[in-house]
Amino acid sequence: MKFDFATPVERRHPSRHGQAADWPSQKWHRHDDDVLPLWVADMDFRSPPAVIEALEARIAHGVFGYGEVPDSLREALCAWSGEHYDWAIAPEWQHWLPGVVPALHLASLAFTAPGDGILTVTPIYPPFLSVAERTGRRAQTAPLAEPEVPGEPWRLDLDALEAAITPETRLLLWCQPHNPTGRAWSSEELNGLAALVERHDLLVVSDELHCDLLLDEGARHRPLAAQFPALARRIITLWAPSKTFNLAGLTAACAVIPDASLRRRFAAAAKGLMPDANVLGLVAAEAAYTQGEPWRQALLATLRGHRVRLAEAVAGWPGVTMSAPQSTYLAWLDLRRSGLGESPQRVLLEEARVALSDGADFGWPGFVRLNFGTTRSQLDEALSRLDRVLAQ
Numbered sequence: 001m002k003f004d005f006a007t008p009v010e011r012r013h014p015s016r017h018g019q020a021a022d023w024p025s026q027k028w029h030r031h032d033d034d035v036l037p038l039w040v041a042d043m044d045f046r047s048p049p050a051v052i053e054a055l056e057a058r059i060a061h062g063v064f065g066y067g068e069v070p071d072s073l074r075e076a077l078c079a080w081s082g083e084h085y086d087w088a089i090a091p092e093w094q095h096w097l098p099g100v101v102p103a104l105h106l107a108s109l110a111f112t113a114p115g116d117g118i119l120t121v122t123p124i125y126p127p128f129l130s131v132a133e134r135t136g137r138r139a140q141t142a143p144l145a146e147p148e149v150p151g152e153p154w155r156l157d158l159d160a161l162e163a164a165i166t167p168e169t170r171l172l173l174w175c176q177p178h179n180p181t182g183r184a185w186s187s188e189e190l191n192g193l194a195a196l197v198e199r200h201d202l203l204v205v206s207d208e209l210h211c212d213l214l215l216d217e218g219a220r221h222r223p224l225a226a227q228f229p230a231l232a233r234r235i236i237t238l239w240a241p242s243k244t245f246n247l248a249g250l251t252a253a254c255a256v257i258p259d260a261s262l263r264r265r266f267a268a269a270a271k272g273l274m275p276d277a278n279v280l281g282l283v284a285a286e287a288a289y290t291q292g293e294p295w296r297q298a299l300l301a302t303l304r305g306h307r308v309r310l311a312e313a314v315a316g317w318p319g320v321t322m323s324a325p326q327s328t329y330l331a332w333l334d335l336r337r338s339g340l341g342e343s344p345q346r347v348l349l350e351e352a353r354v355a356l357s358d359g360a361d362f363g364w365p366g367f368v369r370l371n372f373g374t375t376r377s378q379l380d381e382a383l384s385r386l387d388r389v390l391a392q
């Protein structure tokens with residue numbers, strides 16, 4: 001089956017029945033009209049046709065009262081997990097909720113006390129850095145090891161991670177594959193991490209939101225809890241169809257919690273605070289997990305091509321380096337030697353009219369994150385604008 005990842009979809013000024021419609025998207029509305037946005041992590045592609053059809057059918061029903069998570073969705077996720085990650089999960093381990101970021105905060109409330117330490121690595125997806133402060137806990141961070149040779153992968157620095165741990169540390173906020181470096185961690189790194197988690201008696205929230213977007217041919221995701229069954233009782237795994245199938249605005253995500261007591265504590269913390277999952281999000285999730293695979297394969301082929309195109313462009317930018325992302329549509333670029341000063345993101349926004357994410361928000365100033373989940377023509381246009389500033 002053929003899917004269209006090439007035709008740009010109007011997201012800045014969409015029309016409805018021939019009239020200009022007001023459906024602001026964060027990505028396309030934050031900056032001036034002449035700016036190309038390659039920042040926030042959503043893609044410019046329409047979701048799989050099967051998902052759109054399932055939503056149309058649900059909308060035609062016309063009643064949108066409180067929904068319940070259907071058994072068929074729980075089973076769809078069990079089947080997806082078994083087939084794609086070799087992890088047999090039970091339907092009752094699933095706690096559906098409206099987002100992964102809310103789940104990070106909920107885990108802090110459910111499993112830690114005021115003053116406890118919440119640990120994470122940097123660079124990291126920015127909300128990880130705010131969870132502790134927002135919930136009255138103590139933020140603890142350890143840097144990843146940056147590549148010694150430009151272009152080599154970023155690595156987990158276990159010594160730095162261990163050094164950041166104190167007797168107050170309770171919870172590790174972990175991200176695999178990793179946003180923003182795109183790393184899919186090696187077994188060696190994860191073995192070290194697992195030993196450390198056990199040694200320090202930590203709980204782990206494993207945010208695996210990008211796990212269906214491993215880009216290398218034949219690469220397979222192994223959830224942390226599946227790779228280390230002895231640790232599964234300490235791990236809350238977070239998944240969602242939102243990145244893979246471009247459904248972030250429909251707010252449906254799932255915490256997979258094998259341990260019954262952790263599950264109860266998580267559910268208790270959610271009460272009164274967390275809205276039920278969005279009925280349309282649940283419909284979309286089930287359609288995506290049951291019928292979205294051919295679309296996902298076609299998406300991966302598109303993203304692989306974009307990754308090559310981006311690497312060629314970066315090779316022509318003196319003082320800019322990138323480790324090829326092993327997953328997702330996000331690239332992490334080092335511009336500390338580009339001559340653009342302390343805030344390259346701002347210079348590129350002003351001079352190239354391309355909006356990227358600022359590395360400072362991820363804990364590493366001098367870097368930018370570039371979202372290549374867009375059409376080839378929009379990517380080409382953005383790269384040629386960046387060329388004008390960087391290729392000299």
Ligand SMILES: Cc1ncc(COP(=O)(O)O)c(C=O)c1O
Nearest residue numbers: 041099100101102125179209253
């Ligand atoms: C690693 C990671 N976690 C969480 C999120 C946000 O998830 P949600 O929209 O479900 O809160 C993102 C979005 O980019 C992400 O990259």
